[in-house]
Amino acid sequence: MLPYAHRTDLSVRPRPYPAWRVRGHVAGTLPPYSINSDNQPEWLYLSPRTYRMMLETTRRRLLAGTVGLVASGTAVAGRVRSQSPDETTQATSSSPSNERPSTTVCAHYYPWYGPDSHWDEGYTETPLLGEYDSGHSAVIDQNLDWAEQYGIDWLSASWWGPNSRENRILATVFGDRIRETDVEYSVLYESLGRFDATDDGIDMDLPENRERLLSDLEYLQENHFRHPNYRRVNGKPIVYLWPSRAFRGDVVGAFEEVRAELDAEPYIWGNFVSPHAPTGADRDRVGAFDAISMYNPYALWRRIDADERSFASALSDHYHQWRAAAEGGETHFYPTVVPGFDNTEAGGDLPVLPRDPERFRDDCRSARKTGDSAVNTVVVTSYNEFHEGTHVEPTLEMGHALLEAVSDELATAEVTDPLDARASLELRFDRTESPPDDSRQLAFAANRIALRDGTTPLANYDVGAATGLLFGGGVYDSESDGARSWRWMGGSDGRCRVFFELPAVEDATALTVEGLGIDSGVRTTVRLDGREIGTVTLSDRWDTYELSIPNGSDP
Template identity: 35%
Template sequence: MSTTVEASAGIDRVNVTVGDESRSVSGGGETGRSFELTFPVEGGRAYTVDVELVDANGDRDGQTVETTHIPIHVDPVETDRLVGVNYYPWFGEKAPSHSPHRDDWVEESTLTPVLGEYDSADPEVIDQHLQWCLEHGIEWLSISWWGPDDHRDEIIQQDLRAREAFADIQYSITYETQGRLADNYHTDGIDLDDDSVRGQLAADLEYFDENHFGEQNYLHIDGRPVLYLYSAQLLEGDVEAAFEEIAATTGVEPYILADLPTARVVDFPISRVADGVTNYNPYHPREDIEEVFHDLYKSRIVSMYLGASALDADFVPSIIPGFDDTAVTHVDRDNPPLEPSPERFERCCDQLDPHMGDAEAVLITSFNEWYESTAIEPAEEFGTDYLELTSEKLATGESSGYDQNGTIVELDWGQLVVPAERDSGSGDTRELAFMCNELTVLDGAGDPLVSYDIGSEEDEPVYIGGSFFAESYDGETMRWFGTSYGKTTMLVDADRDAIGGLELRGSPITEMEVRLAVGDRSAVTRLEDGAHTYRLML
């Protein structure tokens, strides 16, 4: 700090106190004196400075000085890979008066933040968030964005950028796709062939180009600004043409990181545009999610990795500490909880470890999504356990490496049928080929090598593409194969040279030919109506 003091009788000394630290400066009998003093402080807040002047007559005069906000001192950890977090700047006084983010928001979480019910625009909160991130190897914030006139964008531009440590971290925009492009947040699809939808997306990209993409600490991959598209699977129509047109008319061509279902990353139109693929939340609302989560997480990491490879896209796996939204009241929720804990987070880190060497980055859901209890921000329940695991398990250390077991097989369907186009009473717009109940891998003699109960999820091949969500009917599980991808590609637990064919139990949606390919071997088989079991031999 620096200050100036005066005394007509001459200054004997000046005593300065900050907290428990005191310093004295000789006045030398001068009537005025300027001086500078340095005090060690942790930062993260403003400080009160007590200044006492003692003149040559022994008289004392005191004053109190309030400093400006002092940033937290940060010692960043040296990292071995890029680790990011999904970050939410939506809490506090800048939220609209009707918003659940404004008051009492902590009551809608099963956890209690160490910082209490904070304000996302508070400089002390921001500094603490940045310190926690940088000191634990988190160097990227993917920040939720809902529009140019929204308080969350204001907090990014006016409050986050104002903090000194923000320049030391990279950020990107998480584009809230439903909130920007759909009339109904819970929509089943967003048509990019609609001129108004395409125009809104183009306008938002131009806004990002003018207000975010050019920032020195905006995250770039392959020289292009990263744009995270949340729920990217909802984008329908000629998505590739839409992005080409937007790039041609606006000159804006970001690096698209697409949030997609883990087992189906190749199945959606956005997949032809995506530069990288990720999944916001690997949780699934099943009654038995506590029992099956880690098995599903392990297989879906493999599925996304293989899907990214098939698309020649970057692989950005996600990780969560758990999921519990049972305290939420501002929207209807009925999701079985997956209890968050450091033990679960550590197990997820270990399951992710073999793939981190192939990943462009790792993205944690989330830093502070308190409503769903996915936050790794320190809570009273867990302290800094999540952050310490992030530093030790994700940000530093070598990956053990992924050794792929099994064989990729491909079914290339000769025909796809959209039920709604066949029957005006149907609302099913999926492109379907085969409804499968069971799949068996056969050897050259036609004997079983491995069988899968299709639709059971925990007892299935690892899908790379070409499958819809699991279903059940009369107690039997099933899954439709097809999708716009036109193929069903999966990893089966069998040696490639031992595979002689497949047996499918189920029903084709219509008579068609299907091509089975395993490595450089293939065979074409016709699926006739009436049968329920089909053998496809190489």
Template identity: 25%
Template sequence: PRAVLAFYYGWWGLAATSGARRHWGPPDGQGVAGAAHFPQGGLYDSRDPDELVRQLAVARAAGIDGFIASWWGRGGFEDGTLGLLLRAAERAPFKVSAYYETSGAGPRAGEAASARIAADLDWLARRHMTSPAWLTVEGRPVLFAYERVLEEVEPQAFADAVARVAAGGGPRLFTVGPAEFAQTRPERAPFFDALHAYSVVRETHEVGSRRLSAAAERIYRQQVAAAGSALACVSVSPGYDDREMPGRPDPRQVLKRRDGATYRVLWDAAIRAWPDWVLITSWNEWHEATEIEPSVENGGRELETTREMAGRFRTA
């Protein structure tokens, strides 16, 4: 069935709840350092159970079916958040998957990375994927992998790690591999059950507003066609602006929101492409200003667009 999923970042921390400030930079006027926008409800902690319940309620009201939670390793901060998120989702009800970001072994790590991936996936399967809130396809737990993972191992090695989980008595995972942003990367298809592009910013940030619709529709139709009989995913985003983040290379890519028009245009193009899943980048990646979560600068505009477009998508 069709689904609307949003990439979710559970790395935000405050001293009162988590013992330390995490990812939120120091206060910078009304804003916060390292982010272009400021949360409308103020800074929050991703491990605050009340905050998780609130976020899930807001997301459900906007037509979102589930979150793809960024995950950075066994026992890490985001791992703890994932467990709390799943417990909240079980009561919502709401679906959750994980975004496997890295093995932590570094680029071209080969066998070392493959072994760590297998251990990570076994951990996820045993500790988290047993939750009834975990997203599944035909009974198989869904796992997304970020592009960085295939900088560490070849696709075959990742597939071997997935097979090791099943051989060890774990579930047969449904893997959604990276297609390297808007590229289709057909050579990767045999190693995953589906492919996804996290973002189309690279291909659209320099496209004028008049040409954005045609450019996005071309990209999305190519992605859906490349999926063939496999599950087809396309990604939409309200914008992108990481200029407040230190340490990233210049020139920075900026996809302007254009008072909400960018998000609407991308959604329109996505619906016309007829995918199975629409992935929203993102619920709360404040560093890159891709969030649809309400902000001081944009209010709840993107949530209203999501609610409208998700309804259209399901009935198209």
């Protein structure tokens, strides 16, 4: 994502090729023009590199007698319709299905390309549509057609303010064209382009920042939220806040003020998931958002040892932890997948995550098993962020392979919630304390949790080590004195949740918890999978508390 340094070596604008050259040499591909408001053709911009590759691709098609990598599309006035799978010369097992389960696929979308916008900043691979203009109706139609065909239900569109080119496109031609489809859209709020961020982030205690946030959302309410294709969750219009971790100060209070002022309460979705395991502070903050996700799991890929484990495995383990953290804050969780990352053509020097369709399929299968059953959504980063090479939009080099992976592994597959296979232990404390110079709200230092059936041990969990456990809100980071390890529990609302394997609970008749109270006399209500099983009074010394589970886990 922006900002990018300007590439002076790419500052010469590509020029449109004459119609006879394009039509004569690339017959059968998408004609590089769209129909403007006066019903006249306007030529898309093709760089020399794009033109040469189109010629070479066409030559291979003619020699091989196959469809090749070029899109089989036909341009008509006002619409560009791709061939259906039945119309292609080669049937494939990855053709999109007409029968769709409940999984929703979202993709981040960038309407910022044009003859004087973005292409000169560099990009990896060559768009099948050439260096197009995001404001051309034919380009919009083709991308919406691909979204519908391959199961992308919803586009999260980059928005840089009321006076930006992106907004003009979204509010006019894009908004008009998407009405004719079943695709929905929402706004990706580019915060760094709207606030004067400092090295410490965006301070929401400053009145001018709160005023800007309210002003922008009031504009969105009037000009986007009321669009019939605008994406909502529980009736609330979605706003994706990027980068949400840059916000500082009373963020919760700022959101509450905005919600109180607007007619339509926004659903705030933040890219709050980091490449690290959630900390206790993270679990305390997730409740500020209606939903959380990771914008680009590439950051996680950079942290793993590829010789030790696969990206798909690391993604699964990581998302399980964040799914639990979100559940603790009663916040929705959206797993995200990325087909690759390469920003070298845009002047970056980060390691390249190769764009591999088969690896992407593995990652998709892994991510969809970490979803939230309340929303059944998986996010793709991105539809067309070519600067970072995260796009799934068809290219001359990759064809439709990445969209086919989206269709096969996400759009036509079910999301599985990892918490459905786990039991929840909830502790509710009647009070908490915050030690000096410590913002945490503490009640109980938990050392061990055990389950047994009569005298038979079923499970014994070391809370500090966290093996086999996932933690929701109100659970803080591991501590140790060498002899034992523990985690403080409490939270801003005096409630914490721990998730562990369900089979052990189904047969258990007793639960024991070992730990230390912050003070004597703290009363704690214990719930197992939503059912209250007892109340204990904590001691300020290490002690073991035991509760019966009548009739196992049956209600």
